[in-house]
Amino acid sequence: MSDQAGAExxxxxxxxxxxxxxxxxxGAIEGTAGAARLAFSEADRQGRDxxxxxxxxxxxxxxxxxxxxxxxxxxxxxxPAGRHLAPVLCGSHIDTVATGGRYDGNLGVLxxxxxxxxxxxxxxxxxxxxxxxxxxxxxGARFAPDMLGSxxxxxxxxxxxxxxxxxxxxxxxxxxxxxxxxxxxxxCPGPAPHAFVELxxxxxxxxxxxxxxxxxxxxxQGISWTEVTIGGQSNHAGTTPMRLRHDAGYAAARLAVFVRxxxxxxxxxxxxxxxxxxxxxxxxxxxxxxxxVTVDLRHTDDGVLAVAEKRLGAFLDELAEAEGVRITTxxxxxxxxxxxxxxxxxxxxxxxxxxxxxxxxLPSGAGHDAQMLARLCSTAxxxxxxxxxxxxxxxxHTDSAELEAGANVLLQVLLRLAG
Ligand code: HGY
Ligand code: MN
Ligand code: MN
Numbered sequence: 001m002s003d004q005a006g007a008e009x010x011x012x013x014x015x016x017x018x019x020x021x022x023x024x025x026x027g028a029i030e031g032t033a034g035a036a037r038l039a040f041s042e043a044d045r046q047g048r049d050x051x052x053x054x055x056x057x058x059x060x061x062x063x064x065x066x067x068x069x070x071x072x073x074x075x076x077x078x079x080p081a082g083r084h085l086a087p088v089l090c091g092s093h094i095d096t097v098a099t100g101g102r103y104d105g106n107l108g109v110l111x112x113x114x115x116x117x118x119x120x121x122x123x124x125x126x127x128x129x130x131x132x133x134x135x136x137x138x139x140g141a142r143f144a145p146d147m148l149g150s151x152x153x154x155x156x157x158x159x160x161x162x163x164x165x166x167x168x169x170x171x172x173x174x175x176x177x178x179x180x181x182x183x184x185x186x187x188c189p190g191p192a193p194h195a196f197v198e199l200x201x202x203x204x205x206x207x208x209x210x211x212x213x214x215x216x217x218x219x220x221q222g223i224s225w226t227e228v229t230i231g232g233q234s235n236h237a238g239t240t241p242m243r244l245r246h247d248a249g250y251a252a253a254r255l256a257v258f259v260r261x262x263x264x265x266x267x268x269x270x271x272x273x274x275x276x277x278x279x280x281x282x283x284x285x286x287x288x289x290x291x292x293v294t295v296d297l298r299h300t301d302d303g304v305l306a307v308a309e310k311r312l313g314a315f316l317d318e319l320a321e322a323e324g325v326r327i328t329t330x331x332x333x334x335x336x337x338x339x340x341x342x343x344x345x346x347x348x349x350x351x352x353x354x355x356x357x358x359x360x361x362l363p364s365g366a367g368h369d370a371q372m373l374a375r376l377c378s379t380a381x382x383x384x385x386x387x388x389x390x391x392x393x394x395x396x397h398t399d400s401a402e403l404e405a406g407a408n409v410l411l412q413v414l415l416r417l418a419g
Contacts, residue, residue: 006415007354009122013404016114019054020403023047023094023110024102033102034394039095039137039148040068040176047094048182051109051134058116060132064184066159067152068177071133071190074116078129078418087131088418089193089377090115090410092200092369093138093149100139101201101396103403107384108199109134111407115414127419128194135369136182143167144225145333150372155189168276195344195417196373198381199410201398203366205389212360213405214352215383219339220364220371221269221300224309225332227292228255228316232325234281234289246324249279249288254323258315259295262308270308271298271365294332300363302336337363338371341378347416348380352409366391382409 027035027043037043052070055062060072071091075083092108112132119130135153140146143165145157152162163174177183202208207215232248256274263272273296279288295312299305313329320327345361352359364371364381373379384406387397 006124007412009118009124009411011111011114011118011404011407011411013400013407015117016110016403016407017400019110019113020102020106023050023106026050027096029099029394032394034100034396035096035102036098036100037094037096038098038142039139040142040171040173040180040182042180044095045180045182048180051094054113055132058113058120060116063186064182065153065186065190066183066188067149067162068136068182068184069133069149069153069190071131073129073131075129077116077119077125079125079127082127083129085128086192086194087129088414089131089133089196089373090198090414091133091135092198094134095137095139097139097141097392099393101391101394103201103396103398104203104391105134105138105200107201107398107403107406111199111410114407115411118411126415130414130418131193138369140333142169143173146223146367147335147369147372150369152188153190154372154375156372156375159188192376193373195377196370196379197344197348197410197413197417198368198370199406200368200381200383201386201391201396202383203386203389203391205386206362207360207383207385208387208389210360212358213385213402214357214359214409216345216349216352216359216361217340217364217381217383218345218361219337220368221298222302222305222337223333223335223367224297224305225334226295226312227330227332228295229328229330230291230293230325231327232287232289232291232323235287237285237287240287245287247287248291248325251319251323251325251327252277252279252288252291252293254319255293255295255316259297259312262311266304266308269300269363269365270304272296272308298365300337335367335371338374340370340374340380344378344380344417348382348409348413351412351416352382355405355408355412357405357409382406382413
């Protein structure tokens, strides 16, 4: 097929929407468009089975690696002389947070499958193979850190260390992988693709507020996750004078206020979140004995992120002193900001414009597998708008026309990268 004809190819939005809907059925959150498929859960297994089945149906050579990453290479779609070449990989993740929407991660994987189907139906072959993958535990909500599968794939964490990680529910990654049958034979770290392009919803308000259809993502901001354990003294809520308290609940609340005020003081793009705060014994008439609190800090500048981490440490020392509580911390994730390949970023931008899309360059506020694949190969991301900037929420939504535009930009970028 001529390049011209390839340039005219477009995906079928109906097929893409059907696959998104079918996948969202698994772990569906009653009464919403969203789904809950925490990493390595039964729902995740079912989601993996469904998507891997689609890969097989499309004629992809499916490899499952030792941390459960699944990559399907479409060798039949390459000219015979190029079938041995490193593929151009697209994809993302299909695990979700507990309040997941149907597009976060899933869009990048299912758009990749739709592109393979579109090319196959059109009889289009490429100089080197295309591949579609999903990486394990991108969310990091059950097992920290996030982007675990792609981190191990890229050689950023030893496989044995990853398999030994204990989750928030006490489960162990390796056991869960065995239980769902996704500890595969393919080696970790994995082979470097020729390039990696991830289509993803923005999950923030920038594109919608600017009235822009395609985000040309230049990189991902740095991430710092810390688990803070506060040991106080449980006591009677009625009899214990305020002056005698060592209240882990109060200390945890102070920490949450500090994180918010630190982010405001350092100013945008600094963000700070206390997303999990668990008290023990968590009873109405007991001064909390202990608290388990998570702190998520992010910034595009690694130096400012390091300042924020230092400020957090100093605050915790003061808090321990003032309240007479014992405070220990455990790092859960720490990834420096990543800059994507300028050549691929430029290609995303020029391709989107050729397709008549409006574009805006921006950093990613959320973490993505692309920030790990960037360690291995030329990498970039394409964003589509998120309605109201909402994500990690079942109400997450992107209009069909925007999904279609994003998938068509990905199609054309992949064709150009694969020759
Ligand atoms: O936390 C993140 O940014 C991603 O959703 N894992
Ligand atoms: Mn995601
Ligand atoms: Mn997410």
